[in-house]
Each structure stands twice: as C-alpha cells, then as structure tokens.
Amino acid sequence: MGCRPLDHKPKKKHRKGLWSPDEDQKLKNYIMMYGHGCWSSVPTNAGLQRNGKSCRLRWINYLRPGLKRGMFSMQEEETILTLHQILGNKWSQIARHLPGRTDNEIKNHWHSYLKKRVAKKAETEARIKDECANNQSLMVEALPPVDSISQNSTAESFENKDGLILETDHSWGAQKNNLPKVLFTEWLALDQFHGQEPVNPGTEVDLKSTNIDQYNIPNVNDDGLLHSLFLNEGPFEMQSHDLFVDDMIRSQSPFSFQDPNSDSGLINYFPREFDLFCDDIYM
DNA sequence: AAAGAGCACAACCGCACCCGA
DNA sequence: TTCGGGTGCGGTTGTGCTCTT
Numbered sequence: 001m002g003c004r005p006l007d008h009k010p011k012k013k014h015r016k017g018l019w020s021p022d023e024d025q026k027l028k029n030y031i032m033m034y035g036h037g038c039w040s041s042v043p044t045n046a047g048l049q050r051n052g053k054s055c056r057l058r059w060i061n062y063l064r065p066g067l068k069r070g071m072f073s074m075q076e077e078e079t080i081l082t083l084h085q086i087l088g089n090k091w092s093q094i095a096r097h098l099p100g101r102t103d104n105e106i107k108n109h110w111h112s113y114l115k116k117r118v119a120k121k122a123e124t125e126a127r128i129k130d131e132c133a134n135n136q137s138l139m140v141e142a143l144p145p146v147d148s149i150s151q152n153s154t155a156e157s158f159e160n161k162d163g164l165i166l167e168t169d170h171s172w173g174a175q176k177n178n179l180p181k182v183l184f185t186e187w188l189a190l191d192q193f194h195g196q197e198p199v200n201p202g203t204e205v206d207l208k209s210t211n212i213d214q215y216n217i218p219n220v221n222d223d224g225l226l227h228s229l230f231l232n233e234g235p236f237e238m239q240s241h242d243l244f245v246d247d248m249i250r251s252q253s254p255f256s257f258q259d260p261n262s263d264s265g266l267i268n269y270f271p272r273e274f275d276l277f278c279d280d281i282y283m
Numbered sequence: 284a285a286a287g288a289g290c291a292c293a294a295c296c297g298c299a300c301c302c303g304a
Numbered sequence: 305t306t307c308g309g310g311t312g313c314g315g316t317t318g319t320g321c322t323c324t325t
Contacts, residue, residue, distance in 0.1 A: 016294080016295075017293095017294080017295095017318090017319090018293070018294080018319080018320095019293090019294090038310075039310070039311075040309080040310065040311095052310080052311090053295085053296095053310090053311085054294075054295080056311080056312090057293090057294065057295085058293090058294085060312095061293075061294085062293080089314065089315090090313090090314090091313075091314065092312075092313060092314085103312095103313075103314085104292085104293080104294085104314095105292085107314075107315085108291065108292055108293085109291090109292095111291095112290060112291055112292080113290090113291090
C-alpha cells in the first residue's frame with residue numbers, strides 16, 4: 001500500500017530458513033536507519049536475499065526493540081488465559097495487551113503449554129462437578145441475585161455462559177457502602193453504542209442492571225476524554241461482565257479508574273488490568 | 284552412549300483484507 | 305468497478321535442544 005511495485009524486477013530466488021546473525025544485523029541496521037517503509041523493498045535495499053514478508057516477520061518477532069524474551073510470568077499467563085477465553089485465537093489482539101510479547105510467541109506458548117493446562121483444568125472441574133452431582137450437593141449454581149447474597153458469605157462457585165466454573169468471593173458485600181467507583185475516561189468504540197438515552201459525562205449507571213449496548217456514549221469532554229461513570233452496586237451478572245470486558249477489549253484503548261479510596265487521582269488502565277482489577281474486587 | 288520422544292521456538296504458507304491505480 | 309500488490313493474521317511445519325529409556 002502506497003508502495004510502488006518494483007517493475008520488471010527479475011524474479012530472485014529468496015533465501016529461506018533460519019536467519020544468520022549477519023542477516024539480522026543488516027536488517028536491523030537498515031530499519032533503524034530508514035524505517036521499514038514498504039516491506040517488499042526492504043530486502044533489496046538492505047542487501048538481503050529474503051522476501052519482504054520474511055523480513056517483516058523477523059523484525060516483528062525477533063529484532064524489534066522492546067521485545068521481552070524469556071519465560072512468561074504468572075500474570076502474563078493469566079492474562080492470556082483470560083483473554084483467550086474472551087477472544088479465542090485472536091493472537092494479535094491478545095498480544096496488544098501484553099507489552100513486549102509477540103502474537104507468535106503467545107501462540108507458541110499457548111500450543112505448547114497453556115492449552116494443556118486449560119484442558120487439564122477443565123477435566124478436573126468436570127470430575128469435581130460429576131462427583132458433586134453424584135453426592136446430590138448443589139456445588140454449581142447460577143449467580144444468585146444481589147439481595148440474596150449474605151453479608152458474610154464467602155467463596156462459592158457458579159457457571160458462566162461458557163460452562164466454565166468460576167469461583168467468587170462475595171465477602172466484599174460487607175463493605176457495600178464502600179464500593180469502588182469505576183470511571184471510564186476514554187472509549188474508542190463509540191459507534192458500537194446506540195440508543196435513545198445518551199450517557200452524559202459523570203452519569204452514574206448501575207452496571208449490574210445495565211445493558212451497556214443501550215447507551216449512546218456522548219461527546220468527549222473539554223480535555224478530550226470521555227467521562228462516563230459506572231457505579232457498581234453489586235456483582236455483575238456474569239454475562240454483563242463478560243460483555244463489558246469484551247467491549248473494553250474491542251475498544252483497545254486505555255481507560256481510567258477512579259481510585260477506590262479517593263475522589264481524585266485517576267489511573268490509566270488497559271483492559272487486561274481492568275479484568276484483574278475486577279478479579280481483585282469480585283473474585 | 285545411542286535412539287527416539289517430547290518440547291519450544293522460529294519461520295513459512297495461505298488466506299483475507301485494504302487501498303491505490 | 306476491477307485488479308493487483310502490500311500487509312496482517314492464524315494455522316502449520318521445520319528444526320534443534322533436552323529428556324527419557
């Protein structure tokens with residue numbers, strides 16, 4: 001796109017296979033100096049016998065500055081698992097939430113390790129569920145209505161829409177009057193939201209009873225950011241929560257939370273952190 | 284010590300989409 | 305409107321290393 005095709009270019013036989021340190025150096029030097037511009041012209045200009053596609057891949061997955069190498073942390077793995085549950089095999093989208101990791105790296109890690117872990121977990125859960133059913137004890141149930149949650153209730157299980165059993169801890173209910181407020185200050189996927197009632201900046205919305213799709217998110221504020229306040233009065237119904245996180249991830253934008261313990265001090269969060277944040281509160 | 288199985292990672296392939304001519 | 309090149313993405317394969325027998 002925007003590249004002039006290299007007319008009458010003789011068909012070169014492109015090198016394949018592993019990259020030599022010399023090739024890496026040539027590619028790196030060239031891109032650091034001139035940028036990649038049009039990938040198809042990179043190999044010629046950089047003096048490489050590769051095709052543009054191969055150069056692009058090598059740069060993105062290996063040479064690009066800022067790449068994190070080595071083991072995935074527990075937090076990264078949890079993020080991958082959470083996002084994979086929501087997004088499926090959208091590796092590039094998942095990679096956007098893991099700075100320094102490439103889609104290829106995440107994909108490989110999934111196939112070689114996480115996939116098995118998930119399968120094992122599902123198997124264990126199925127077995128537990130089975131055993132519980134046999135004992136006629138109701139271990140798996142839908143999330144109860146907010147009012148029915150005991151102030152002193154602790155961990156319990158429920159099943160989300162994918163049939164995955166989630167552990168929740170409602171002991172936070174004891175602090176109901178001190179619930180965190182969530183303030184979203186940026187929302188890129190505005191065109192996803194249509195409805196009659198626009199949400200004005202600062203409007204408080206009870207998310208648990210809210211179908212977010214019905215809101216038409218309004219203009220941005222003076223400071224260029226959108227301010228819509230969602231006041232969480234209780235646990236989200238899982239569907240709403242999933243839908244919500246999904247939308248946030250689709251928006252691919254950073255957004256802010258109001259610090260639960262203060263009225264000021266907004267902190268930028270990315271969707272994965274939002275998810276973890278919710279986990280801290282609700283799980 | 285040798286063979287082969289398993290694993291991790293790099294790289295390729297094919298397809299879909301975008302955009303300019 | 306159509307066509308073709310460029311790009312991005314996900315699936316798959318290839319390769320080398322480590323572990324087990």
